[in-house]
Amino acid sequence: MRLALDAMGGDTGPAAVVAGALHFAAAHPDVSLVLVGDESQVRGALPARLPANVRLHHASQVVGMEEHALAAVRAKRDASVRVCFELVKRREADAAVTAGHSGAAMAAALAVLGRLPGVERPALAALFPALGASGRCLLLDVGANAECRPSHLAQFAVLGAAYVRACHAVASPRVAVLSNGEEESKGTPLTKGALALLKQSDLDFRGYAEGKDLFSGAFDVLVTDGFTGNAVLKASEGVAAGLTGLLQQAVHQAHLPSRLGGLLLRPTLAALGRLVDASEVGGVPLLGIAGVGVIAHGRSSPRAISSALRVARRTVEADLEGTLASAVAAARGWLATRAVKGAKGKTPEGF
């Protein structure tokens, strides 16, 4: 198996990415890694003698975190993230992995690989730890599609359910639409339209869920538009980051022996950590593209990069692309009944 890794991506530059790549390469001699990026910069972070399963592929450009994704990907034909997907397209790699601008990754995947047949909008997903309960909850979209139609949300449900079934061993994922209340009288034309579509699906569809349900353990997949999903994801990270600081401060001020403090805080800090830097989870595939692309978190540590590479490996082994294609094809019957308009309908009161 060959994985193409965007060596320029990530908030911290090539060093952390390369360190994670070397760690992964040492542990997985059966996987070949192609580090894609500016040769002189990446070389500087590498040892003089490369491991047998690591090689470098030069790409002269980079998409910065603050660039407009679509414009940058169109203008920079030799951007590292784009070249990763070109390697997948040319079958020189089985998957692309990047810790860079997630919007740029999606734009590059779409420009180079395109969508799976029948998929209107591929999605970015995030895995939330279900605090206080077992399991995890997948939220999508978290940023690729700021505005959506009901059929997009219904497709996110199909993609998300197929993904957690194939890669997280959830036999029958419980799926819901994120809304502003559990009652069917709540919601917007978008959520109401998605509700109507999903009731006809063969998914284990549970209706509406609320923001708190990302952590309640009651659902495996929640679907929403990318604007709301992004706000929810970042607010949750904000709470967790703030509380991590408060907690560490509290332990510090209590003058506890550090071993005791560590024992006490480890489980809580670990849960906070999963929320804050996603390094436990390590990466989530783009769902709905014609190929495999995995996004690592922008603040990725070497550990997170290594973890994202493992996710990519598992994703290729599970034939996620084929699994998703079958799921979308199977859903075509009920997805076709999209007379339901929504999103463009008249504004009802929110309560």
Added chain:
Amino acid sequence: MRLALDAMGGDTGPAAVVAGALHFAAAHPDVSLVLVGDESQVRGALPARLPANVRLHHASQVVGMEEHALAAVRAKRDASVRVCFELVKRREADAAVTAGHSGAAMAAALAVLGRLPGVERPALAALFPALGASGRCLLLDVGANAECRPSHLAQFAVLGAAYVRACHAVASPRVAVLSNGEEESKGTPLTKGALALLKQSDLDFRGYAEGKDLFSGAFDVLVTDGFTGNAVLKASEGVAAGLTGLLQQAVHQAHLPSRLGGLLLRPTLAALGRLVDASEVGGVPLLGIAGVGVIAHGRSSPRAISSALRVARRTVEADLEGTLASAVAAARGWLATRAVKGAKGKTPEGF
């Protein structure tokens, strides 16, 4: 001063509400409380002899937490929440306070009192503790208006800024629009339209903010549509509730002397508590109605009810209604330039 309290509201029934009311009444002999609700039920939670500044006002109906707010308020003319606002309308009370269905409170306020002149959509607001930094952040709307136009968001900014200036002593509130990224290329037609309007305002307007900024301390007021606001609020509460459980479990398992555990955890649990049950904050006024109405949290404890009554008292003393009316009148000039459409425009890519 006279305050009308919905004695039936709250997830836990009249007992907690009445306990909070009695606590407040004892501490504020200068304020008269009118407890509105089913006489037999409320009487059961009261002592045989009422304090001099507490009286009962019978209302035969209740709006349940799962009812459709607008329909319920229309159908139930004698619902406790509606009667509270009738008392305000008839000048028999200076403010209404409820811990019940917040949508029903807004619907009742609109039906009975109406809007302030020039306000298109009154809003529900929530105060977030800025973790790891000083201050707080007001988010609105968090549920009254699931769908909004740019001018609504601009008005929320005016109302929110005037509120934190008048009631939280923030001299020059820093205002931003909640979006899916800080760059102006992000957002939706709704946020772009609001951005264009607010750039012309005389507020200290800072552009776009992200979900994490609710806790960063970098902003005093964030505006968004009620659907997104609700999802963000409930997700944040969900994180905090889950982490509270984890933290208590960790302390329990560490077999610490309980005093030490308490010392250690107090600041963190207090911050979590502010997020989870809002009892520290205790209540936030409906912003934009022609009168004063304060919403206590649905899971309100007696302490939260007492706190919400204090908020109502402060709000009346600060003449919030007059302050907001002046602020909206002063903003009329730049708010009139709402050629910007948005929300109904064509869908751009989210990145």
